[in-house]
Amino acid sequence: MFRSVPRFWLVFDIVGSAVGLLLTLPLTFTFEAGTMSRWIPDGTASYLLVLLVAVILWGAAAISRLSPVLALGVAWFGAVVQMACGFSPGAYDLAILAVVFATSAWGSVRLLWIGGASALGGGLLAGIYMSLINEQALIQDAETGLRVALVAVLLGTVSVLTLVMAWGGGLLWRVVLRGRRTREAQVRAEAVAVAEQERVRIARDMHDVVAHSLAVVIAQSDGARYAAAADPAQATAALVTIGQTARAALSDVRLLLAQLRHSEGEGPQPTLADLETLYAQVRAAGVEPRVTVDPTPPGEPPASIQLAVYRILQEALTNAIRHGTGDVDVRLSWYADAVHLVVRNGVPATPRQTSAERGHGLIGMRERAQLVGGTLVAEHEGSDFVVSAALPVGPAPA
Structure with a gap:
């Protein structure tokens, strides 16, 4: 009425x-x-x-x-x-x-x-x-x-x-x-969609951080267990690495949770300068990444590209620690209009479909590439598992 x-x-x-x-x-x-x-x-x-x-x-x-x-x-x-x-x-x-x-x-x-x-x-x-x-x-x-x-x-x-x-x-x-x-x-609806995309991004970051850190912790703890009796000093070094990795992961998780509570706050994101720290963590886990950068970046890449490269490398190296054998080859090729990224590692003698191939890991890497307008392929090539991505150096298409 x-x-x-x-x-x-x-x-x-x-x-x-x-x-x-x-x-x-x-x-x-x-x-x-x-x-x-x-x-x-x-x-x-x-x-x-x-x-x-x-x-x-x-x-x-x-x-x-x-x-x-x-x-x-x-x-x-x-x-x-x-x-x-x-x-x-x-x-x-x-x-x-x-x-x-x-x-x-x-x-x-x-x-x-x-x-x-x-x-x-x-x-x-x-x-x-x-x-x-x-x-x-x-x-x-x-x-x-x-x-x-x-x-x-x-x-x-x-x-x-x-x-x-x-x-x-x-x-x-x-x-x-x-x-x-x-x-x-x-x-x-668009605001809800943007908020949902932000939550998905934070969840993806959370997955990357936790999965990588846990892979390093597991590898180090296994090594420390075997080295405890024969080489106590090596076991102590492994425990130090575990503590450092866990503290770094805790700091990253707290930052992501703060972003989740306060969506207007954008915390600092990893850049190319943080790749050496990532490689050091991988080496500490017992895997030696052989890194080749040719050609080098012609200038300062966009922040979105740097973040995508870091997260894709983080997930690919994490999967190499968890599921691969031997060392890992990493190649970054920076061109004027794109960056090509290739991560190659050995696989067990009897290849099987790992969680990286069917779970959030591969999906997250592909979404990272698609977010900046690039593509990513992850597949077996003979006795190797290869992750290959091509990311345009420029704004992502609308």
Whole structure:
């Protein structure tokens, strides 16, 4: 029955209706036709009744935004009172246009069609009514009922067109409002999508950090266990590496969790300068990466490319520690428009589908490459497992 309307628009409708009442009443009283009645000869009573009808109609306009269905009922009541008193149409009837507009602009779907039917039916009824109250004058002038019928059709057509135009204007405004809501919903959906992408990025970073750190810790702990009896110094060094790796991983995880809690904060991301630290961790885990950089970067690569190279290398080296055999060959080729990255390591004599090939590791590397507009292929080549990526040095495509 009642809509939620901001206070500003409610006050605006009430004040606007009051102004409309004050402007249309003088026009109505200026032209005697507006206050002439076939059934009420008393002029004072006619004026008071006209005032009552005008108040009813503009009152309906005042609440048309707040309650279109109630406004339509009040407007019909005012129109019936006007016809029952035999008043000719006056300027105050403009309030009906505001009510019809409101039924199609803010009413329910059912009220939308009820308002359209009211515009058609009310226009026809107004044409018939106006022809009836002028019947005697028309017959005296033309002395024929055909003239009355033609005038009734003309007046009815004008009334219908006027009311339908008001209803159509409200329908157009309804479409505009729906378009705005659709755009707002689209903006909200895009914001949710961006937030979801950020959570996925953080989850991917979390996977990279934890998987790499745990691989190093596991390798070092296994080595320390075997070396504890034969070489205590080596076991102690392994424990030191485990502690350093665990502390670094804990720091990275805390940073990622802070980003997750405060999505507006972008923590520092790994760059090419951090690759030596990554290689050192891999060496500490017992795997020797043979790194070749040819050609070298011609300048400072974009931060997104540096991050992608670091994360892809981190995941590929982690998989080499966990599932590969022997040393690892790493080749980086920096060109003016792209960087090519190849990581090659041996695989067990009986290759099997590892978690890197079917789990989050390979998916994460591919997503890293796709995020910057590149491609990544991971496959077996003879006795080796090769990860090959090509990343464009430039903005990712939209």
